[in-house]
Amino acid sequence: MNLRPQSRISTEFNASSMTDIVFLLLIFFILVSTIVKEPALKLILPKGVTKVNPINKVVNIYIDKDLNYAVDDKKIPYERLPSTLQSVLNNNPNATVSIHGDKNIKYENVMDIVMIADKQNAKVVLALEQAQ
Template sequence: MAIKRNRRFHAEVHASSMSDIMFFLLLFFLIISTLANPNVIKMTLPKSKTNEKTNKQFISISVNENKEFFIDKQPVNYDDLEKELLAKVGNDKEQTVVVRIPFNLQVQDLVDVLQIGVKNNLKFVIATNPK
């Protein structure tokens, strides 16, 4: 009498490597999301051959095509720009102020903003896109 053993094929899915991949993807997206700067208004900046990156904390002044002014995404009238900027800077005169202005605005608009920094001895930097 021949006794047959149950030798059926059982399909198995090994999920241990899948959990490793998911862990690495989670880490990747967490690191990338912390590098994104949420205080930026989208605009086309002037082009530059050299580009220096700032790693410090900075204050952002943005001007859009309609000549609306923003300090760290908060809308500000031009008449109140100097007062609001000085309130934001406080006593830390070494803090960098990044000016983001579209390439198609007049130079005088940029000079008007930069004169506030010269008048108050602040460090201003103009944001550009790499060429």
């Protein structure tokens, strides 16, 4: 004889009502986030005219690992470098000096060339190899 009443309450969890609520919340947040505008300044930018610059010459100075110098593929001794650079810059005062130094030379050798170009009031860039 079993006198205990049998429980008709299901102990299983029904997730369908929870998923309905989650989807409704998701739709609500998606709609609200697209309506919100970010605060920004409304600016009227000035119109500009692009000016065509004349092509500036690039003077390439190469320094190899044995400290041999070349200006635009012409080998020259270090002592003649300032005068050669001056003559090239006299022909084109807006020229840019590009220094291509071997990776095994000392930094002071590159800085010597930078100082020579700086005395000539030239714009100087250091050429690097693209990293792979």
